Amino acid sequence: QEGAKVLRMVPQTDLKILDPIWTTAFVTRDHGYMIYDTLFGIDAEGKVQPQMVDKYSASPNAKTWTFTLRKGLAFHDGKPVTSADVIASLTRWGKRDSLGQKMFAALDTIEVSGDNGWRMVFKEPFGMVLEALAKPSGSPAFIMPKRVADTPADKQIDDYTGSGPYIFKKDEFRSGDKVVYLKNTHYVPRSEAPSGLAGGKRVYVDRVEWIILKDAQTQVNAIKTGEVDLLSWMPSDHYAALRIDPKLEVVEATTAGSYFLHLNHHIPPFDNPKIARAAIMAINQEALLRAQMVYRDLYKPCTSIYPCGSLLASDKTSYFTGKPQFEEAKKLLKEAGYDGKPVVLMQPSDFNLLNKLPPVMAQLLKQAGFNVDMQSMDWPTLLMRRARKDPADQGGWNLFITGWGASDNMNPMYFAPLTGNGEKGWFGWATDPKLEQLKSEFVATTDPAVRKRLAEAIQIDAYDNGLFAPLGEQKPLSVLRRGVVSGIVKAPVNVFWNIKKN
Amino acid sequence: MAAAGAAPVLQVRDLSVTLPAGADRPHAVQRVSFDVHAGQTLCLLGESGSGKSVIANTVMGLLSQGIKPVAGCIELQGEDLLQLAPQRLRQLRGASMAMVFQEPMTALNPVLRCGDQVDEMLREHTSLGAAERQRRVLDIFAHVHLPEPQRIYASYPHQLSGGQRQRIVIAMALILKPALLICDEPTTALDVTTQAEILKLIAELQRENGTAVLFITHDFGVVAEIADRVVVMQLGRMVEQGEKLAVLQSPREAYTKMLLAAVPELGRRRRPPRMAGDALLDARAISKTYVSGSWPAKRRTVHAAQDVSLAVHPGETVGIVGESGSGKSTVARCIARLIEPTSGDIFADGRSVAKASGRALSPFRRRVQVVFQDPYRSLNPRQTAGASIIEGPLNFGVPRAQAWARAEELMRLVRLQPEALHRYPSEFSGGQRQRISIARALACDPQVLIADEAVSALDVSVQAQILDLLNEIQQRLAIGIVFITHDLRVASQICDRVIVMQRGKIVEQGDVGDVFFSPRHAYTQALLAAAPGRGFSFGTPEQQVTA
Amino acid sequence: MADTLPVAQQRVSMTRRVLRNGAVRFGTIILLLLILAAIGAPWLGTIDPTLIDPGAANLLPGTHAEFMTLGGDTFQHWFAMGSDSLGRDIWSRVIYGARVSLSVGVAVALLAMAVGMTVGLIAGYFRRLDGLIMRVMDGLMAIPGILFAITLMALWRASLTTIIVAIAVPEVPRVARLVRSVVLTIREEPYVEAAVALDTPTWKVLTRHILPNAIAPLIIQGTYVCASAILVEAILSFLGVGMPPDIPSWGNIMAEARSQFTQYPHSVLFPGIFLALTVLAVNILGDGLRDTLDPKFNKRGG
């Protein structure tokens, strides 16, 4: 390996699950982008662009879609990528991903057509095909060889052959320690310049090593001494020190993420939208973000449920201002007859990325007249507990806070918590037929203007029903060694192609 | 013997040593002076607690904390030991002066093999090879009459009998043939035949090397055998000093005279007739086999006692005498049920206790008390003497104040100050500890008292008083006593019956008069013949030389 | 009662001797001061230790600053020890934190020692129970402490007691092993045999004759357990199974400050100093007590 260029970087967390449809964990998704390719990608403007696909077309009623693959695509084992591989991969993905499930529910047939192409015929107009195939987060529709994709969806794959820009080195993979990827020398990038998840994915290093460093201080130390070249998620506590270090550079590599307060509509008191709104009125985005992120540069209040500055972002937010309205909240509570029973706010104390928000939120809610019972637990407990529908004092919950990437909330159909179908929906189980109606209208159209209008209506509806509320945006930054690493592509998720190392 | 004019090997001048607060008296020794010449033996005699061991330890520079020489000087071959640099003192120890400590049980390192502990002397002070050193060690073991030197070499101290350990300590002191040898009661745990051999060995050493010997003993027989000069101590002061014959036969001081008068004789003593009653303790054919070492080490079995039967009746004293290592202590510990005999049966109060354990032994424990051969180790170093003495009575339900009052009384009876109850075992002299052990056993008002070498560290006058005390208690309460001793004179004085043991077996037993004055077994005969100072009459000027 | 007897004028009574020992006095005074501070926290220039003001985050020690609560009230406060990343007053947190930390440290040490000692004594003395008990201890040692804590919190409510138990139980096998090892050697001493011959009840043989020999290493282990319990408490609260994280303790003040340690070491330093003081006090006290109470140490010695 003399002279081989090795890029050493620290991923966000430890990589454990290698099957991208098994989990929606960010790190598994990022791993997927290393070794798999996607049919479409979202570019820097938020527009869908073909990636593996060469040509595609849709019937005007959005019922029939045809696609052709690019020439020269091959898997890591040398076999060409065929439409059979694509159909198998999409079928497996469609069993798990929420948008994929919707798509396959509407789908009539999917079949091979023409030379290396396939056709999808829908029972009713489906306007979200490209958005689904380009879905950047959650479980993206990665393309695998048919033999792998034929693995039942309820079994993890153990063959990590893809057609992406990097090859996974299985024998060097050690969870908790190191993940190694080699350059896929046979990869044929698109000719366009890279833009977001679209464009040419060129590789300039021979080997990428993900070094798992869990301790923030250690990450900082390691990049200072050059033991690693890149921190894909800057530990925010160290921002001040990293920013002034002349040998380092802090860059924005992904679009902003948002924190959301989620309310449980299944049980009192937030089954009453008035009380839910009162809770949302207690939000003080500035105070919350400041507590979590510490540095002004790292956060931005944003009242839209879509990422501020994205295609669908809107400032029509009903009563929500992101600033505390304690008096109004108290009035609402009185009107609604809040009985003073404590509301349970879950705090994941081991989750550094958001564990400082709940204490502040608890104090704000108290100010607004709530009786708050903040309960600490570890993240797995929170995940389990949020699935429980029991009353709050019997192991249930009322509130919790979690974070979403821009790739999640950039589109209402990507955004998991945006459900109004009661107990079938996402945790919080709001019943909101209007929301469901708006969403189905959204799916059916491909017209950007109509979409924009519907997205706005969805946002207002979500606020009025007190579904959830954004606590503001945080800027995920990456740190790299100045003069050593360059060419980072800004995309909705962290991607590691196009990076050069001197 | 060395020329009288030569400079003494050891010269002690006006030595005074202080004791810490709370001790018997302010000074352990006061203004003591004496010389020990090359090839000569100086015997240090005196009351228990009179400061003999303190003198010996001062010479070696090994006093424990709180005890300090405050005046005088000690010169070893011209060097003042009290002023010497620690480095130099270390060089002298072992090579130029060696000491046999009074209590061999505590003097040995429990986790090192005996052989290695002796070997250490050679390793430190000579440049011999390992094989040669081992040969020398085995050699000296044979010289001090240790049986099976190989086994002893590989044994740990706790696997040896009291006398065997004492001989290890002696071997250690002798192996380098030092210029000055200090022996602090080196033969208390040895039977007379072995003792005679050891004394002979020391005499040989003196002859060959001109070793000067400072010999501390209570045994006037031994003094008569080996001493050139004698120093008599009392309460830290030197009361008399002189040539052996002068002191032993025409003592000037009252204390010396009193002491000499107390020397027991080997002779019949009229004992009250045996009382009626069933045996208090009846041991039948008990054997004890020690198995030590298991895979991968070599397995060794020692038949410490074989087929020993013995019964004690009310008011009776049964003596056990015999070779060191012959199993006396083993038998004592078996019949006291501190260890379980390998076979045989023990009856007390009509019930068998041989296999009982735990609470079931409780009534038995109340009736049988033991004075251990090793008084120091058998006292908890973290408890005051008083706490140790009242422990038994408290266990038996006696109120604390009453137990304490009794303890004070017992202290007086064993000739100790009651104040000493507040002291810890380490703050006593060897003989004092032994008396505390006796007091502890007596505090329980036992029906059977097993005394293992219970008076060996006592000077003859205190010894006589203790024996009288035992006798008195025995007569009053009709208790049975098992008395293990090496001192045939003592045995002849207080026993009704004696048992003679050799190599784990009883070789002869019977009434004391029969056994001692018409011994049948060859070993008994040898034993009696070896009694030191036999025929020497103390306190009277003429020396009778009888066979 | 020994003191009532007309003896030993030169000998100072046990309590007097203990009290006269400088180390004991020094240790006691420090501990008392810490306890007093914990009790008197509200009167020591503190503010509510859970109050947050993101605007006053990471102030350096000795800063005078305006504190604005989330409700909008403001007041001047002197941050003697600075503030943490949420703008909470470290002095207040440290002083209030003494309540949890001292209780946890001392209680865990006492509990672990008491149970461990009992187990160790029994296992070491009774040959027949040794194997069984020590194997159980081996098994106990193998159970991950966090899992134990999480399960315990699920079964009982999270409370100070639960935390103390959760931290103390994993320490028990270690204390037990240490005690047992000493018992194994002392069991064979002649003075134990002598005590048995005096029909001393077994518990008394264990406590009076054997245990005192194990005290010296035990005191050291006890101080160690005390210190580590205070630190472990933070780990538990970090995992959400301890005290709620807004209730301050020295451990969680330090743990929370960990990510900023290189920039703002003061938030680790001050609780650290208090912890060290506690450990020092316990240490000195333990040593002092042992040195005065243990006749062996006191009297003999090379």
Next chain:
Amino acid sequence: MLSFLLRRIVATIPVLVIVALIVFLMTRLAPGDPAAVIVGDTGTSADIARVRTQLGLDQPLPVQFAKWSAQVLRGDLGESLFMKQTVASLIGQRIEPTLSLAGLTLVLTVLVAVPLGVLAAWRHGGWLDRALMGFSVLGFSIPTFVIGYLLIWLVALKGGLLPVQGYVRLDQGLWSWLRNLILPGLTLSIVYVALIARVTRAAVAEALTEDYIRTARSKGISERHVLVRHALINAAVPIVTVIGIGVALLIGGVVVTETVFAIPGLGQLTVDAVLSRDYPLIQGITLFFSVIYVLINLLVDLSYLLLDPRIRY
């Protein structure tokens, strides 16, 4: 001795059974759900339920336990719920780093602590004794991460002498292996040096009051031999015990140090497994530790027999 060994080995079996049962129950009693972790944020309750079925977590506990036990009896610890790897291979990957770190720490600790303790006991109350006292107070009360960060800052960042993180396998060369272990080893040794040195001091000071020390001195042997051959060996039983406890702790969980220095050891694996509720992994690790601890303690107990011939079992 042979029978002792046999007895010990046989006694291990019920321990394993009981530990297995207890840990199994604990994992299931602990709140938290691996299925919820696997599904991630975008999943719904239905997804969680589906994953639970896939993983067999919806079956009755006795059935789950029976299945798992049967598997273990076949010598198979099963597969992690998260990773497509067997528990055995996951543990296997972590053994080397853990043993390396534990071994180095142990060597550092014993080499420093025991002599320090002996000297402090020898000069009881002297300056070294006081210094040791101060050191142990600090060692007990400074959190590990502080020691780690300070060492890294001093040695690796300022001095540029050693790497700040990572573990290099031994087969990559002795020096690279050692380089990466020095700082974490030092970090860990501080608290153990404090503990072991203090225990050594106490035990040796105790032994030094014994009469055989006087005998040893009377032989004129050097003070070093008096201290080592006589005092230390007699004091060895509690010291070895504490060292044994230290080894167990080092192997079982030095999570903070492993995290700070990014050493992929068993401590991190354990905490990870617990925090993600990876049941088979937790159970496997615990069984593994049970065996290891039984072995360590067996070694310690055997060493007692060598150190103190009076001890019998």
